[in-house]
Amino acid sequence: MANFSKSNVPQFSVEVYQNSYLPEAGSEVNAIVTVTSTGGGTSGGTPLAARDRAQGDAPDAAVAIMVDCSGSMDYPPTKMRNARDATAAAIDTVRDGVAFAVIAGTHQAREIYPGNGRLAVAGSSTRTQAKEALRKLSAGGGTAIGTWLRLADRLLASADVSIRHGIVLTDGRNEHESPEDLRAALEACAGRFTCDARGVGTDWEVKEVSGIASALLGSVDIVADPSGLAADFTQMMEAAMGKEVADVSLRLWTPQGAEVAFVKQVAPTVEALTDRRTEAGPRAGDYPTGSWGDESRDYHVCVRVPAAGIGQEMLAARVSLVLPQPDGSPPQTLAQGLVRAVWTDDMAASTSINxxxxxxxxxxxxxxxxxxxxxxxxxxxxxxxxxxxxxxxxxxxxxxxxxxxxxxxxxxxxxxxxxxxxxxxxxxxxxxxxxxxxxxxxxxxxxx
Missing domain, CATH: 1.20.120.1690 (Four Helix Bundle (Hemerythrin (Met), subunit A))
Structure with missing residues (x-):
């Protein structure tokens, strides 16, 4: 598998939007940080899947699809059929060379394809075999999503790749394991792979499924009508195949006396990141952002600074995008932006909101x-x-x-x-x- 060199990491840019003016004794600085990554997910309008097949590149990715096969998937019987068709459509979207596996989820997790604790490498024959294996899927049993995630983690960890991604489909509540078991599974998997979650029908718990996607930095959605699953799975897998770089962190450095009040992603969705900080040296902390392709996201950063006198100015925070290095050397800085604070007695300047x-x-x-x-x-x-x-x-x-x-x-x-x-x-x-x-x-x- 290819390692990322600087040439095949997407280009990142950081723009900071703020009103840097504070009134006398003002101490709260707010900024919107727009992070844009280009040159990753597409090339001249050619989708990655087509480009890779044309160029014969071996993509640096692995994906595990977890399909709910609990008893409720048989009501109505079309639901299970739609889930099989959707998984087949997702398998068709996996790029040549990507490692993949399919898991049947009930009150336990079972490898449907390829089996024996392995991942298959996507190609025309393995896609055909995987779709054959899907035909044998039937509904029966309970729901314990934590066990599905732990199996996906074990399988994905067996691949020497940069990008590990899961897709989980469920139609019911997680009734066959405790909330603590699910939470422990999410904590064990967080930072090891990203995961999109989909609820089909209306018998599942929104907070539960949203919590899975949030913990694993993936997307969440409802597919109320099971006939919409194939289109949704195709789109989801295309997005996963567009990711080019994983484990990017937003690093915030603040000067002596300043502290981070909160960090949240605000576009394309609202996602609290404050509690996910890991320390990264003196006065710096890293906030996980997951995997990136060609895309742009916005983050709201709020920093409390020591109050200062009129006319004084300070750097309130330095925002960097950092990428860990496989050999353990210092992370690569992909882009950087500055958040400033300037104290003024100009009322109009200090009260205007960006x-x-x-x-x-x-x-x-x-x-x-x-x-x-x-x-x-x-x-x-x-x-x-x-x-x-x-x-x-x-x-x-x-x-x-x-x-x-x-x-x-x-x-x-x-x-x-x-x-x-x-x-x-x-x-x-x-x-x-x-x-x-x-x-x-x-x-x-x-x-x-």
């Missing part, structure tokens, strides 16, 4: 009030639900988040979006409520 910071503060609040509103609705607190979901409608409308606004309109009747005046709908389809909850953290980029 448009990017304002936009993403609103998007983070939007995700939070949707969650709070849905929780209130489930607990029977109609007034609380109306207030929170009304605020969500107002925020979605103001920020131009049309996708979230459409999902909200299936849960509430919107009287006036600008003021957030809404009425709770008397009847809401379970799929609509779960879709809103699952996608509540998706954000829109600020219009530059």
């Amino acid at each position: 448009p990017q910071v304002a936009h993403y503060t609103g998007q983070a609040e939007l995700a939070q009030v949707i969650q709070q509103g849905l929780d209130a609705r489930k607990s029977g607190d109609r007034d609380g639900a109306t207030a929170k979901l009304g605020r969500a409608v107002q925020l979605a409308s103001a920020s131009g988040n049309a996708d979230t606004a459409k999902l909200l309109a299936k849960v509430v009747d919107v009287v006036d979006a600008a003021t957030g005046t809404v009425r709770l709908k008397a009847k809401v389809a379970e799929a609509d409520e779960m879709t809103l909850e699952t996608r509540s953290t998706k954000t829109v980029r600020v219009k530059k």
